[in-house]
Amino acid sequence: MEGISGNRGPSVRSDCFISIKLGGEDGLKIELSGKTKTLYGRQIIQLVTEILLFFDIRNAHVQIEDSGALPYVIAARTEAALMRVMNSPKQFLLPEISNARRVSSRDSLRRSRLYLPGDHAKLMINAGLYQADGIILDLEDSVAPEKKHDARFLVRNALRNNDFMGAELMVRINQIPLGLQDLEYIVNQPLNVILIPKCELASQVVAIDQKIRELRGDCTEPIWLMPIIESALGIINSYEIASASPNIVALAIGLEDYTADLGAERTNDGIESFYARGMVVNSARAAGIQPIDSVFSDFENTEALRSVAMRSKSMGFAGMGCIHPAQIEVINECYQPSPNEIEKAKRIVIAFDEAQRRGTSVISLGSKMIDAPIVKRALNTMEIAVKCQLIKPNWKEDAAR
Amino acid sequence: MLHDKLVVNAAGKLVPEEINGEKVIPYKGVGKYKPMGCKHAPPIPSCADYPANGDKRCPSLRDALIRSGLRDGMTISTHHHLRDGDFVANAVFDIAQELGIKGLRWFPSASFPCNAHLIPYLEDGTIDWIEGSMNGPLGEFTSKGKMKKTAILRSHGGRVQAIQDGEVKIDIAVMAAPSSDVFGNANGLTGPSATGVLGYAEMDVQYAEKVILVTDNLVPFPCLPMQIAGNFVDFVVVTEKLGEADRIISGTTQITRSPDRLIIAELAARFCEVTGIIYDGCVIQAGAGGISLAIAEYIKTILQRNQWRIRVGFGGSTQYMTQMLETGLMEYILDGQVFDTEAVRSLNENRKHQSFSVFNAYNYHSKGNLTSMIDVVTLGATEIDVNFNGNVVTHSDGVILHGIGGWQNCLFAKNTIVALPLFRNRIPVIVDEVTTLCGPGELIDVIVTERGIAINPLRSDLIEKAKDSGLPLKTIRELKEEAEAICGKPDKPKFTDRVVAAVKWVDGTVLDVIRQVAD
Numbered sequence: 001m002e003g004i005s006g007n008r009g010p011s012v013r014s015d016c017f018i019s020i021k022l023g024g025e026d027g028l029k030i031e032l033s034g035k036t037k038t039l040y041g042r043q044i045i046q047l048v049t050e051i052l053l054f055f056d057i058r059n060a061h062v063q064i065e066d067s068g069a070l071p072y073v074i075a076a077r078t079e080a081a082l083m084r085v086m087n088s089p090k091q092f093l094l095p096e097i098s099n100a101r102r103v104s105s106r107d108s109l110r111r112s113r114l115y116l117p118g119d120h121a122k123l124m125i126n127a128g129l130y131q132a133d134g135i136i137l138d139l140e141d142s143v144a145p146e147k148k149h150d151a152r153f154l155v156r157n158a159l160r161n162n163d164f165m166g167a168e169l170m171v172r173i174n175q176i177p178l179g180l181q182d183l184e185y186i187v188n189q190p191l192n193v194i195l196i197p198k199c200e201l202a203s204q205v206v207a208i209d210q211k212i213r214e215l216r217g218d219c220t221e222p223i224w225l226m227p228i229i230e231s232a233l234g235i236i237n238s239y240e241i242a243s244a245s246p247n248i249v250a251l252a253i254g255l256e257d258y259t260a261d262l263g264a265e266r267t268n269d270g271i272e273s274f275y276a277r278g279m280v281v282n283s284a285r286a287a288g289i290q291p292i293d294s295v296f297s298d299f300e301n302t303e304a305l306r307s308v309a310m311r312s313k314s315m316g317f318a319g320m321g322c323i324h325p326a327q328i329e330v331i332n333e334c335y336q337p338s339p340n341e342i343e344k345a346k347r348i349v350i351a352f353d354e355a356q357r358r359g360t361s362v363i364s365l366g367s368k369m370i371d372a373p374i375v376k377r378a379l380n381t382m383e384i385a386v387k388c389q390l391i392k393p394n395w396k397e398d399a400a401r
Numbered sequence: 402m403l404h405d406k407l408v409v410n411a412a413g414k415l416v417p418e419e420i421n422g423e424k425v426i427p428y429k430g431v432g433k434y435k436p437m438g439c440k441h442a443p444p445i446p447s448c449a450d451y452p453a454n455g456d457k458r459c460p461s462l463r464d465a466l467i468r469s470g471l472r473d474g475m476t477i478s479t480h481h482h483l484r485d486g487d488f489v490a491n492a493v494f495d496i497a498q499e500l501g502i503k504g505l506r507w508f509p510s511a512s513f514p515c516n517a518h519l520i521p522y523l524e525d526g527t528i529d530w531i532e533g534s535m536n537g538p539l540g541e542f543t544s545k546g547k548m549k550k551t552a553i554l555r556s557h558g559g560r561v562q563a564i565q566d567g568e569v570k571i572d573i574a575v576m577a578a579p580s581s582d583v584f585g586n587a588n589g590l591t592g593p594s595a596t597g598v599l600g601y602a603e604m605d606v607q608y609a610e611k612v613i614l615v616t617d618n619l620v621p622f623p624c625l626p627m628q629i630a631g632n633f634v635d636f637v638v639v640t641e642k643l644g645e646a647d648r649i650i651s652g653t654t655q656i657t658r659s660p661d662r663l664i665i666a667e668l669a670a671r672f673c674e675v676t677g678i679i680y681d682g683c684v685i686q687a688g689a690g691g692i693s694l695a696i697a698e699y700i701k702t703i704l705q706r707n708q709w710r711i712r713v714g715f716g717g718s719t720q721y722m723t724q725m726l727e728t729g730l731m732e733y734i735l736d737g738q739v740f741d742t743e744a745v746r747s748l749n750e751n752r753k754h755q756s757f758s759v760f761n762a763y764n765y766h767s768k769g770n771l772t773s774m775i776d777v778v779t780l781g782a783t784e785i786d787v788n789f790n791g792n793v794v795t796h797s798d799g800v801i802l803h804g805i806g807g808w809q810n811c812l813f814a815k816n817t818i819v820a821l822p823l824f825r826n827r828i829p830v831i832v833d834e835v836t837t838l839c840g841p842g843e844l845i846d847v848i849v850t851e852r853g854i855a856i857n858p859l860r861s862d863l864i865e866k867a868k869d870s871g872l873p874l875k876t877i878r879e880l881k882e883e884a885e886a887i888c889g890k891p892d893k894p895k896f897t898d899r900v901v902a903a904v905k906w907v908d909g910t911v912l913d914v915i916r917q918v919a920d
Contacts, residue, residue, distance in 0.1 A: 013826050036827055038798035038918075039891035068826030071889060125887070126661045129851055163887070325660035 003084035005150045006077040007119075008065045014122040016069035018048075020081045021061040028052055028059070034066035047071055051078045051092050072161035073121045076153040084149065091185075096160045100190040104168045104224065106249045108192075109133045109387045110290055111319040111335035112328045113170060117142035118151035124158050128165030130325040133332070136170040139182050140197050148174070152185040159189040168192045170226070176204055180211050187215045191223055193249065198257065199227035200234045202244035209245045224249040226292065230257035235276045242287035251284040252321070253277060255294035268304055270311070281316040290318040299324035309334035336388040337381045345385075348378035350399060412838055416911040420903055421530065421550045423568075428910040431841055436766040436909055441567025443610050446635075455584040455622065457637045462615060463496045465636040466573065469611035471497065474504045474529075475572040478605045481511035482577065482589060482596035482738065486648030489577040489615050489640075491518040498527045506550075508569055509533040510560060510601040511804050515648070523548055532569060533560070534804020535902070543901050544800040546917035552902035554794055554915075556809035557601070557737075558763025558770070559905050564604040566766060568909065574609035576602045577643045581616035582624040585634025589739075590626070590749050592618030594643035596650065597718075597739025597748050598756035599628045606633040617643045628756070654719040654741045656698055657691030661822060661851045666692050668872065669779060669820045669849040670699030675870040676863050678777045678816050681709035686778040686811060689717045689740040692820045693779050697721055704730050715762070715775060716744070718754070723747035726754060735771075737762060737807070763810035765907040770810070778814040781821055784835045787877050789842030789857050791819060792835035794904060797828050799836055799894035799918045801902065809907050812844035816863075823850040829884035829891065831855075831877065836894070838913040839904055848877060855880050895919035 001022060008017035016034070030045050044066060052060060062078075069077065072094055079092050113134035116123050120142075127135050137155040139148065159169060171186050172195035173179035179196070186194075196208055205227055212223055225248045227241050234241065235258070242251045255266055255273050264272040277293065284291035293312040296305045309331055312320060319335050322328050337345070347365055352375045355363040363370040385391045392398065407415040410427035418425060426434065451457065459465040477497075479490040490509060497505060498521075505528045507519070512531070517538035522528045530550035535543050543552050555563060563569045578587035579594045589596035594617055606612050606629055614629070615638045643649075657663065669692075673679040679700060687697045698721065704710065710729065714722050716736035720743035725731040727747075734754040739745050747754045762771045772778075783802060784792040793808045795801055811817065821830050831848070846863060848855045853875035856864050867874060875883075896916035906912040 035798075038894050039828060040889065042892055043889055068828065070827060070887065126851060129664055130660060 001085045003081040005080035005084070005153075006069075008067065012067045014068050014070065014073065014125060016064055016066040016074055016077055018074075018077045018081045019063045020078070020085065022057065022059070022085055024059045024061065026059065026061075028057070028062070030062045030064065032064045032066060034064070034068075036066050036068055040066070043071075044074060047074055048078050051075060051082070054092050055082055055086070055088055055090065057082070069121060070125065070161075072157040073154065076157040077150070080150045080153040083153075091156075094157065094161055096190065097163060099163060099166075100160055102166055102168065102190075102192065103221075104192040106224070107290070108168055108249075109384070110168070110250055110292060111388075112322050112331040113168075113292075113319065114322045114325065114328060115142065115172075115295070118155045119143050119147040121154060124162050127325075128163055128167055130328050131332070132167055132322060132325075132328045133319065134168040134170050134193065135164050136172050136195060136321070138172045140172050140174050148178070152182060156185045156189055159186065159191055170195055172197055172228075173208075176207060180207065183208070183211050183215055187212050187223060188219070193224040193226050195252070196225060196227045197254070198230045198234070199241055200229075200231055201237060202240040205241060205244040205248065209247060222247055226250040226252055228252040228254045229276075229280060230254035231261045232258070235279050238279050238283035239286055242283045242289055248287070248289055250290040250292050250318070251280055251287070252292035253280045253294050256297075268308060270308070277312075277315060277317070285316065291316060293317040293320035295321035295323050296327065297323060299327055302326065302330050306330050306334060332388075336390060337385045341381055342385050342390060345378035345381035346395070346399065348375060349382055350396075352378070353396075410911065412841065412912060414838060414913045416903070416914050417900060420553065420911075425903070426910045428906050428912045431843055434908045434910050436562065436566065438566055440565055441570065441608060443570075443608055455631075457585055457631070457634060458583050459613075459636040459638050462492055462575070462613070462638045462640065463499075465613045465638050466493065466496055466575075467500070469573045469613060469635065471500065471502055471573060473502055474506075475502075476506040476508050476570060478508040478571045478574045478609060479510070480576060480599070480601040480605065481509055481513065482599060482601060483594065483644040483649050485513040485515045486594075486644035486646065487513065487515055487577070488642060488644045489575060490516060493575050494519055494522045494527060498522050498525065503527060504529045507531045507533065508571060510557065511806065512536050512539055514538065534806070535801050536803050540801030540803070544795075544915070544918050546897065546899055546901055548901060551900055553905060554805055554902055555905045556763065556805045556907055557759050557807045558765055558810040559805075559907050559909065561604050561759050561764045562766045562907075562909055564608045565764065566909070571605060571609035573611045573613065574602075574605035575613045575615060576606060576629070578614045578616045578629060579643065580618045580620055580624050581614055581637055582620055582622040582631070583637055584622060585612075585614045585631030585637050586622070586624040586627040586629065587614055587616065587631070587634075588624060588626055588628040590628075590745070592616070593646060594618070594649055595745050597745045598736055600737050600756055600758045602629060603758045603760060611635045613638060615640055615643065617641060650739065650745060651741050653743070654689055654694065654721070655691075656694045656721070659691070662692050663695055664851045665820050665822065665849055666695030667699050668851075668854060669696045669818055670703060671870070672818070672847065672849060672854055672867065672872060673700065673777055674703050675872065676866040679703055679709070680776075681707070682712045683776040684713045684715070684774060685711055686715040686772075686775050686814065687722055688779060688781075689719050690781055692781065694719060694721055696779050696820065697725075701725060701730060715771075718744040718747070720744060723751075723754070726751060763807060763907075765810075766909070770813070772810050773813045773815070775811075775814040777816040777818060778811045779818045779820050780808055780811055782808075782819050782830070784830055784832050785819055785821070785845070785848055785877075786832050786835045786842070787881055789845040789848070789877065790835045790838055791840040791842075791845055792837045793839045795837040795915060797832065797836055797891065797894070799896060799916075801915060805839055805904070809840055812840050816847070817845050818847045818849060819845055820849045823852045823880060823884045824888050827888045829881070829888050831881040831884050833881070837904060837915055848880065850880060852883055853880055
C-alpha cells in the first residue's frame with residue numbers, strides 16, 4: 001500500500017511530494033530529490049524520520065521530491081501520506097511559533113479577509129504581508145475533492161507554524177457532514193473564526209457549535225462563527241441563522257452560489273442580489289453582528305471592485321472577501337470611514353459632549369439639528385476610525401487642545 | 402586545474418596568482434589597485450588587401466573562419482545581443498569541430514541557456530575554456546569540474562578593460578549584425594533579428610585581429626547608422642537566420658504580477674522618495690527584471706505626484722521606459738541593450754533615445770565612467786551577506802548560475818539598492834557569508850525585501866533620512882534571522898579543492914574563486 005501527498009512538477013514551489021510504502025524488513029529507507037537537497041537534505045530526512053518513528057513506523061520506503069517546502073509543509077505532507085495507509089489517534093505537531101495566536105473580539109475589524117486555498121502551500125507563506133484584517137484558510141470549494149485529506153493537515157500546521165502577522169485566523173470548513181470532521185483538525189489550534197459555508201438552517205450552526213465544544217473540552221477562549229448564506233432558503237432563514245449561537249460574530253453572503261440558486265446571472269450592478277444583500281444586512285444587524293459581503297471575482301479590475309465595495313458599504317456591509325492580495329488595499333480603504341466622514345463625525349461628537357456638559361437636550365451643528373441616531377452613527381464612525389488606526393484613541397484630547 | 406599556490410586577497414579570500422598559465426593580481430580593495438599600461442595594439446592591415454569595390458562578402462562562415470586563419474588554441478569572441486535566440490556562436494564551434502580544431506578559448510560577452518549546445522565541444526576538446534558567463538547548463542558543467550581549464554568571470558566593464566589592456570587578445574571576433582552592407586557597416590536597428598543596439602560588439606571589432614560579420618539582412622550601401630564601422634571588418638557573411646527572433650527581443654516585457662515582488666518594489670520606491678534619492682532631474686538606471694520594472698512604475702507615480710522629471714534613464718530599455726520618455730517623465734534614455742520591440746521602435750524614432758557603449762559606461766581603466774553619475778541603481782542578487790557583500794554568480798548550493806553582467810559596474814552608482822525576496826523556495830537570500838564574493842559590501846547601500854529594509858551602516862545619511870518614514874527598517878542581521886526562522890538554517894555545500902572559475906573585480910584583480918562542487 002502506498003500513501004501519497006503533496007504536489008510536484010516544474011511549476012510547483014514551496015511544496016513537496018511524498019510517497020510512503022509501509023512494510024518490508026529493511027528499516028526506514030528514505031530517498032530525497034530536488035533542488036534543496038544540498039542545503040536542507042539532511043534536515044528533511046531527519047524530520048521525516050522523526051515523524052515516522054512518532055507513529056511507530058519502523059519499516060517503510062519513502063520517496064520525497066522537494067520543491068522548497070518549509071518544515072511544517074513537509075510534516076503535513078508526510079503525515080497526510082501516512083494517514084492514507086494507517087490510522088492513528090495521534091497528531092504530529094511541530095512546536096507552535098510564538099506569535100501564532102492572536103486574540104480577536106466579537107467586533108474586531110473585518111473589512112477584508114483573504115481566501116487562501118487550503119492545499120496551496122506557497123500562497124500561505126507571505127499572506128500576512130498584505131495586511132488583510134483576516135486570512136481564511138479554505139478547506140471547501142478551492143480544494144479539489146482528492147486533496148481534501150491533504151489540506152486538513154496543511155491547514156492545521158499552517159495555523160500553528162506560519163506567521164500570518166496578526167491577521168485574524170479563519171478557516172472555511174466543508175459543508176456538514178464533512179465539515180464536522182474538519183473541526184477535529186483545527187479547533188485546538190490557533191484559530192479565531194470558523195466560516196460555515198452554504199448555511200441554510202439554524203440547526204447546522206448549532207451542530208457545529210456543539211461539536212466545537214465537545215472537541216475543545218475546557219478551553220474557554222472563544223472560536224467565533226461566521227455562517228455564509230449562499231441560497232434562497234438561507235436568505236429566508238437568515239435572521240434565525242444569525243442568532244443561532246452567541247459565538248456568531250458575522251453573517252456573510254456568497255453570491256456565486258446564490259445567483260445560481262436563483263437562476264439569475266451575477267452582474268457588477270448586483271440588481272439580482274439586491275434583496276438578498278439587504279436581507280443579510282438587516283438580519284445581521286438585527287442579531288447584533290457584522291454583515292459581510294461576497295467576493296468580487298475579477299481581481300485585475302480594481303476600479304470595478306472599488307465601485308462595488310463603495311456600494312456595499314453604503315448598504316451597511318462591514319467588509320467583503322478577497323480572492324487576491326491586490327484587492328485588499330482597495331477594500332480596506334472602502335470599508336473604513338473617509339476623511340470627510342471622520343471630520344463630520346468628530347464635530348457631531350464634540351457638539352454632543354458640549355451639549356451634555358451644558359445640560360441642554362437640543363443640539364445643533366450649523367443649521368442642522370442633531371438627534372440621537374445621528375450621534376450614535378457618529379460615535380460608531382469614530383470607533384471604527386480608531387480601530388483602523390486612522391485617528392488616535394485619545395482624539396478628543398487632541399481636539400480639545 | 403589544481404592551484405597549489407594560493408594567497409589571501411584583501412577580501413580574505415584564497416585566490417591563485419596564476420590562472421591558465423597567466424599571472425593574475427589578487428584583489429587589493431575598492432579603489433586600491435590602479436590598472437596601468439597602454440592600450441593593446443592589434444596589427445593594422447592595409448586597404449590594399451581588401452577589395453577596392455568594398456565588397457567583403459564571403460560565401461560561408463566556414464570559409465570566413467578558414468580565411469581568418471582559424472587554428473588550435475585561438476581565442477574566439479562573440480557578443481550576446483542575440484540572447485537566448487543566438488544561432489551564431491553555436492555555429493562557429495560547429496564548424497571548428499568539423500575542422501578538427503582543438504583547444505579554443507570562447508570569449509563571449511555573455512552566454513545563455515541556448516549555448517548548452519557547446520557542451521559536447523567542451524567535452525571533446527574543441528573548446529578548452531570559457532571566459533565570459535556560464536548560464537544554466539554551462540554553469541552546472543563548469544561547477545562539476547568538467548571544463549578543461551579555469552573559467553574567468555568578468556563584468557561587462559571588466560571585459561572591455563581586458564580587451565583594451567590586451568589581457569585577452571581576440572584572434573577572431575564573430576559578430577552577429579542584424580543589418581549590414583557588403584563593406585561591413587552595420588547596426589542592430591532593423592532586420593528580422595533586430596537587437597536595437599550593438600554596444601557589446603564595440604571593443605571586439607576594434608581590437609580583434611580578424612573580424613567576421615554575420616548578417617541575415619544585407620542592405621545596399623550605406624547601412625545607416627553605422628553602429629559598427631565597416632573599416633574594422635574583414636569578412637561579411639550572409640546567412641539565412643541569425644537567431645530565433647522571439648528569444649532575441651520579447652514582444653512585450655511584463656511587470657511582475659507577484660504580489661510579494663510588488664511589495665518589494667513599492668518599498669524600494671518609497672525609500673527612494675523619503676530619502677530624497679529621487680528628485681527632479683535625477684539620473685536612474687532601470688533594469689528589465691520583474692522587480693526593477695515594477696519599481697520604475699512606482700517611481701512614475703512619485704514623479705507625477707511631485708511633477709518631477711528624470712533627466713536620464715539608463716537602459717536596458719523596455720516599453721515602460723519609452724512610455725516615460727514619450728510622456729515627458731524622462732528626458733533621455735541611454736541604452737546598453739534593448740529588451741522589447743517597443744524599445745527598438747523608440748530607438749529608431751526618438752533622438753532622445755540613444756545607445757551608449759560599455760566603454761562609456763563601465764570601463765574602470767579609463768578617464769572616468771558614467772555609472773558613477775547615476776543617482777540610483779536597483780539590482781538583484783542570488784545572495785547578500787550580513788556585511789552587505791553580494792553574490793550574483795552562484796546559487797547557495799555552490800553551482801554557477803549566471804555571469805556578472807553589468808552588476809559590479811553598477812555598484813559605483815551614488816546609491817545602490819539591491820531589491821530581492823528574503824528567501825526563494827525556502828533558500829534564504831540574506832546569509833552569514835556569500836557563497837561567492839562578487840561585490841564588496843561597502844558599495845551596496847540598501848537591501849529591500851518584502852519583510853523589511855536594511856541600510857548599510859556606512860550610509861548614516863540614509864539611515865538618518867529614513868528613520869521616521871514609517872518604512873519597515875531592520876538591521877541586516879535581523880533580516881537574516883527572520884529568513885532562518887522561517888526556512889531553517891541551511892547546511893553548507895561541500896566543495897573540492899579544485900578551482901573551476903575565478904571572479905574578477907572591475908579593476909582586473911581576482912576577487913574570489915569558485916570551486917568544484919563535491920558529489
